[in-house]
Amino acid sequence: EAMTHFPASPFWSVMFFFMLINLGLGSMIGTMTGITTPILDAFKVRKEILCVVCCVIAFLLGLLFVQRSGNYFVTMFDDYSAGLPLTVVVILENISVAWIYGTKRFMQDLEDMLGFRPYAFYFYMWKxxxxxxxxxxxxxxxxxxxxxxxxxxxxxxxxxxxxxxSYPPWALAMAYALIVVAMLPLPIIFIVRHFNLISDGSNKLSVSYRKGMMKDISNLEEQDEQRFILNKNPSEAPSPMPPHRAYLGPGGTQEMTNTNYGTSTKTGYQNIGSPESEL
Structure with missing residues (x-):
């Protein structure tokens, strides 16, 4: 109604609804990214096909809310699927990070990533x-x-x-089903991970990198060791592995001398007899 009192009211009406469309698209981009990203990380599927399938499913589900009784369904979903379930998920996330993983360890991780340690205020707030x-x-x-x-x-x-x-019985069943479905992944994933029913993929990367985007640096240290033994210059790239890794396997108790490559027993490297180094 306010738009009708503006000069050039049809223009402002079009701009107003265009703004609503942009707001809806912006919200859906974030929602669809949250759905597609875990699937793309876990399975080898084409992103375009996955996005189309998810959008079609969301469109079909959205038809329920655009009919004459759609406003009542919107109210039901808002009251039962976005209130209690999300609050339960949030508090479980908070407890898992602050109490199970540990707030001190989490703050140390933040310091490693950000370069500075968060204030103690956040420690007490999180915990x-x-x-x-x-x-x-x-x-x-x-x-x-x-x-x-x-x-x-x-x-x-x-x-x-x-x-x-009051809601009819079938609507009450639907409302409580919304609460259960929203919280159901929590116990299911806990049971699956706790009893190792399905491999969680911890022995491989969780992110599928495209070929050529990252250089394989998994064996650079082994190559440097081989080149060093063969009197070749090691690669200029910094080693991605910590210096305490036993590349030559566990060794004996012989201390390192001028005629042996290796380290002492404190480091656990195997000592290899070889001519004296010219370096």
Whole structure:
């Protein structure tokens, strides 16, 4: 209605709805990226085909919300699929990082990545304040769901006003199914990982790199060792492996001398008898 009072109101109306379309597209890009990225990391599928399939499925599901009763379904999804399940997921993430993995270890990881250590304020917020607030939020959500009757406000044309209606049994089953489905991956993944029912792929890279984007540096240190023994110059590239790796296998107790390549027993390298080095 406000647009009708603007000068050139049709133009501003078009711009307003164009803005809404852009907002929807921006939200969907983030949502689709969150869906496709884990699948692309775990399986070798074409990104274009996967995006098309996900968009078609989302389009078909979205048809439920554009019919005459679509607003009621939007209210149901908003009340039951985005409230309690997301809060439970967030508090479990907070507990797993702050208490299971360890806040000190997490802050050390941040220091390694960022180059500076976060303030102690974040330590107490992550470990104590955030879990307490999330527990209170979950308790309030559960109490509200238990006290408030499950229903919706519907427009009654004969009375010219809205009236509260309770959900039918099939709608209640659908609402509770939304809560269960949203939280179901948590126990399933826990059981699968805990009992090793499916390999989690920990012995391989989780990200599928394209050929040629990264140089294979997995055996540079072995090549340097071989070139050094053969009196060749080692590669100029820095070794990606830590210096304590035993490239020649575990050795005996012989100390390193001028006529032996290797290290002492403290490092665990194998000592190899060879002529005196010319270096």
């Amino acid at each position: 104590y304040v955030s879990p307490a607030i999330l527990v209170v939020l979950i308790a309030a959500t559960v109490i509200e769901m238990a006290v408030s009757p499950a229903g919706y406000n519907a427009w009654v044309e004969a009375e010219g006003s809205e009236r509260f209606h």
